[in-house]
Amino acid sequence: MLDARDPHTARHSHNVAGYALAIAKELGLPRVQREAIYIAGLLHDIGKVGVAEALLKKPGRLLPDEWEEVKRHPVLSYRILRDIPELQELAIITLYHHEWWNGGGYPYGLKGEEIPLGARILCVADSFDAMISERVYKPALPPEAAIAELRQCAGSQFDPTVVEAFLRCLEKGEPIQQLESLQFGMALGLT
Numbered sequence: 001m002l003d004a005r006d007p008h009t010a011r012h013s014h015n016v017a018g019y020a021l022a023i024a025k026e027l028g029l030p031r032v033q034r035e036a037i038y039i040a041g042l043l044h045d046i047g048k049v050g051v052a053e054a055l056l057k058k059p060g061r062l063l064p065d066e067w068e069e070v071k072r073h074p075v076l077s078y079r080i081l082r083d084i085p086e087l088q089e090l091a092i093i094t095l096y097h098h099e100w101w102n103g104g105g106y107p108y109g110l111k112g113e114e115i116p117l118g119a120r121i122l123c124v125a126d127s128f129d130a131m132i133s134e135r136v137y138k139p140a141l142p143p144e145a146a147i148a149e150l151r152q153c154a155g156s157q158f159d160p161t162v163v164e165a166f167l168r169c170l171e172k173g174e175p176i177q178q179l180e181s182l183q184f185g186m187a188l189g190l191t
Contacts, residue, residue: 074106147170
């Protein structure tokens with residue numbers, strides 16, 4: 001459904017899931033937690049079905065009231081997923097994936113360890129893919145610039161431990177190789 005409205009979001013979710021899985025593996029998380037984080041990566045933006053399509057495709061800067069509407073998508077994602085017993089953990093991860101390590105994120109301004117680890121992982125994966133992807137409102141950054149931004153924002157926007165784990169993955173080429181070896185829509189091996 002989201003695919004039909006915004007093919008970019010579908011590709012982005014696939015990428016975020018792959019990056020998040022690589023981070024979770026690098027952090028040594030157990031398989032069940034890696035699975036939850038991977039699936040949360042696929043579903044993290046599902047709440048965008050409740051955001052006006054014109055806002056998702058608007059070139060240029062959003063007005064303050066438009067930005068407030070877009071910022072509702074984590075809560076909308078949570079509401080879509082929370083009533084499905086098997087997806088309740090994923091619902092929590094999607095709800096908090098825009099929270100910042102320093103408390104400057106949304107929707108609730110959580111900080112540090114108050115933010116579930118899965119959400120902190122998604123925050124890094126989501127931000128990296130957003131930075132290196134072209135959007136109607138901005139050009140893509142080169143990966144080196146996105147990496148520099150992750151480093152600069154570690155400890156403020158991002159959990160520094162998660163950033164370091166992701167940088168180790170990038171040095172090994174793991175997330176990039178995994179994504180390039182998959183056809184869009186295939187699932188990554190979770191082992």
